[in-house]
Structures are given as structure tokens and as C-alpha cells.
Amino acid sequence: MTKITTLLGIKYPVIQGAMQTVATANLAAAVSNGGGLGVIAAGGLSASELRAQIRQAKQLTSHPFAVNLMLMATNTSELVQVIIAEQVPVVTTGAGTPKAYLPTLKAAGIKVIPVVPNVTIAKKMAALGVDAVIAEGMEGGGHIGELTSQVLWPQIADAIDIPLIAAGGIADGRGVVSALALGAAGVQCGTIFSIAQESPVGDRWRQAVIKATDTATVVVGRSIRDASRALKNQQTEQLQALETQTTDRIVFNQALNQGLKLAVTTDDVTNGVIFSGQVAGLINEALPAATIVQRLMADAQTVLQQLPTSLEAL
Ligand SMILES: Cc1cc2nc3c(=O)[nH]c(=O)nc-3n(C[C@H](O)[C@H](O)[C@H](O)COP(=O)(O)O)c2cc1C
CATH class of the missing domain: 3.20.20.70 (Aldolase class I)
Incomplete structure (x- = not known):
């Protein structure tokens, strides 16, 4: 105990x-x-x-x-x-x-x-x-x-x-x-x-985490004081671009949450957000x-x- x-x-x-x-x-x-x-x-x-x-x-x-x-x-x-x-x-x-x-x-x-x-x-x-x-x-x-x-x-x-x-x-x-x-x-x-x-999550999400290396994740949202970590992909690049255009946390979080939902519901690992830690490289x-x-x-x-x-x- x-x-x-x-x-x-x-x-x-x-x-x-x-x-x-x-x-x-x-x-x-x-x-x-x-x-x-x-x-x-x-x-x-x-x-x-x-x-x-x-x-x-x-x-x-x-x-x-x-x-x-x-x-x-x-x-x-x-x-x-x-x-x-x-x-x-x-x-x-x-x-x-x-x-x-x-x-x-x-x-x-x-x-x-x-x-x-x-x-x-x-x-x-x-x-x-x-x-x-x-x-x-x-x-x-x-x-x-x-x-x-x-x-x-x-x-x-x-x-x-x-x-x-x-x-x-x-x-x-x-x-x-x-x-x-x-x-x-x-x-x-x-x-x-x-x-x-x-x-x-779907098989593409699982495989993305399994294949991830130690440097496979990125932090988005740091500049608007709402940082989160996900696997690097096309969508995290777009979120980083959005960060340069808006400081509105609500707008940013809507895009982030939509991406997360898309990744879970459709297993789209390109346009979706795959929240993941750096430890993905060990899994x-x-x-x-x-x-x-x-x-x-x-x-x-x-x-x-x-x-x-x-x-x-x-
Ligand atoms: C896909 C995913 C979604 C997460 N969503 C939430 C959440 O809704 N609320 C929360 O408190 N933490 C959330 N976290 C953080 C986890 O609860 C946990 O604290 C974190 O993943 C621990 O670090 P690790 O990923 O290195 O194991 C999320 C993490 C992942 C990987």
C-alpha cells in the first residue's frame, strides 16, 4: 500500500x-x-x-x-x-x-x-x-x-x-x-x-506514436501562453502559422480542439492534432x-x- x-x-x-x-x-x-x-x-x-x-x-x-x-x-x-x-x-x-x-x-x-x-x-x-x-x-x-x-x-x-x-x-x-x-x-x-x-484512436494514430522518435513532437501555442505538445505534422505547422496571425486564445483553441477531434474521429494524422509527449520515442x-x-x-x-x-x- x-x-x-x-x-x-x-x-x-x-x-x-x-x-x-x-x-x-x-x-x-x-x-x-x-x-x-x-x-x-x-x-x-x-x-x-x-x-x-x-x-x-x-x-x-x-x-x-x-x-x-x-x-x-x-x-x-x-x-x-x-x-x-x-x-x-x-x-x-x-x-x-x-x-x-x-x-x-x-x-x-x-x-x-x-x-x-x-x-x-x-x-x-x-x-x-x-x-x-x-x-x-x-x-x-x-x-x-x-x-x-x-x-x-x-x-x-x-x-x-x-x-x-x-x-x-x-x-x-x-x-x-x-x-x-x-x-x-x-x-x-x-x-x-x-x-x-x-x-x-485509430491505427494511423497508434502507428504515428509507435514510429515517433525523441524529436518528433512540437509545442504549439507558447506565444499566446497556452502551450501544448503534439506530434509534428502539417496541422501543427498550420497552428504555428495561426499563432503568428492571432493572439486570441479562443480562436487558437478552437482550431486546436477541432484538430484533436478530427484526428480521433477520422484518424487523419495529417490534418488532425495528435497530442503526444516526448516519451513517444520510447513507446x-x-x-x-x-x-x-x-x-x-x-x-x-x-x-x-x-x-x-x-x-x-x-
Ligand atoms: C492525447 C492527449 C490528450 C490530453 N488531454 C488532456 C486533458 O484533456 N486534460 C488534462 O488535464 N490533461 C490532458 N493531457 C495530459 C495527460 O493527462 C497527462 O498528464 C500527460 O500526457 C502526461 O505526460 P506523458 O504524455 O508524457 O505521459 C493529454 C495528453 C494527451 C497525450
């Missing part, structure tokens, strides 16, 4: 990151059945669509799962009501502060875990009374901050007293062990789960979600056993 498995009622301290349009009930349930914490991404969903996703997940798993709220969404209050009515045990949050919703969620017995990009925000969240934080480095796929995981995780671990979940660049046992060494009590992975067999196969969870843990155990027991052995 670890702090995170006890807090969340799961077997392994592995969380599947929220992924707008990708992290569906089917994927989340498969992760939870594998002993991790599956997460349904509420980004882009209406209240009734989220309710349907939650009910589907409940049919597919008896284990805990979470819902991720992207807090800039205008229907967040409605989504919160659905989450409470459906008794979802855990909420992760991104793109803003959960302050306005925290009392209601906590009163309903729901654990709240925000994604944070730096120490200042991590401290603010801890002071609000959240249950843990997910510290995500800029290596990760999707919306990102500015700091790398290597420097972010230990600084946040030193700054707060609640459990830290490390995200950004983890796809194997070495990544898990590095996160533990840097102060984390658990890990969150996105890119490797984006191509799990239960993910809704060589598309596995069932439960296998991913279990391999992360088993490989981490092996890595730990193989570490030198003294610095003299280096």
Missing part, C-alpha cells in the same frame, strides 16, 4: 492521464480493471454526455475511476453536479483553479487532485485543501507548463505536505523509479495510454491498458532491484 493507493482505493499508484476526446469510459474502465485509476476526460462534453460516459464506465468496472474537469469550460458547474449525483470518487482538474467547486466536491466526499505546472500553484492548491497534486512536466503530451519533470517534481515534493503524483515523460519502469526518487508517491501517464488497445507497441499498468509496476520493481546498492558500485 502506498499513500496514493490508500487515498484512491486502487491497487497500483498509476493514473491514466485525462485526454480530451481520447480518455473515454472504455479506456478509463480498462485502466481501473488493471489496478490503476482510469480517468474520463470531461473536456468538450455536455452534462448529459458526461453522465452517459460515467454510467458506461460503471458498467465496465467495479473499481474506482475519476473524471477530469477542464475548468475553463463554461459548463463546469453542470458537470460538477453530474459528478456528485453519480458519486464519482475522484476528480482531477486542469486549466484553472478548482477553488470555486472544492467545498461542494469535498462535502460530497470526492477526492480532488489538480494538475499543477509549478511550485507556486502547487502551494496554492495545497493551501486550498486538495488531496494530492499531479505535477506535470513540459515533456508531456497535451497542455503543458514550462518546467521539465526532472526539476519540477523534487521542488514541488519539497514545497508541499500532500502526496505528489508525477506526470510528463513516464512510459516505463525507469520513469516510475525516477519519479519515486524525485519525491513522487505515484505516477500519471498519458501518451502510453493514448494508444492502449481500448483507446478510441514501441500498443498494449491492453491493464498490461500497461502491470508492466509499469513490474518493470519498476526490476529496475529497483538492479540499482546499485552503493555509490561505490557506480
